[in-house]
Amino acid sequence: MKPGIHPDYHPVVYRDRSANYAFLTRSTATSDRTIEWEDGHTYPVIDVEISAGSHPFWTGKRRLLDTAGRVEKFRAKYARAARS
Template identity: 75%
Template sequence: MKPGIHPTYRPVVFRDKVGGLALLTRSTATGDRTVEWEDGNTYPVIDVEISSASHPFYTGRSRVLDTAGRVEQFRRRYGDRH
């Protein structure tokens, strides 16, 4: 790698606003705020809108779309024109 052209790769905390999940990982992303982690060190924190802790698919709150019902509704409305 060429020196001086790459962003700094450092530990960062990603925190889900809704789910309460916080994950310490390494990233080139930067944050304005910091948070004290469980190990006593202070890391930059990046708040995210959604993660596996709050996403409906992973939490089991997802809705299944009734595609067969929609097809039948379309056929009732517009008929079967073949």
């Protein structure tokens, strides 16, 4: 690789809190928050909403994930339209 033109590539922990699943990998992403990993070192941690630990394709379980109230917004929007 040519020196000085590539972003910093370092260890990062990705964590899916809903599934209690985390993994250590290398990435150019960074975070101000850190976590102490199983090996005793401290790494930046990035929280994700869906990972292999919670995605229905990998788990085989159906699960409703509505983090932003999307279903309620949809129902309210079309309830007003139905009343008109």
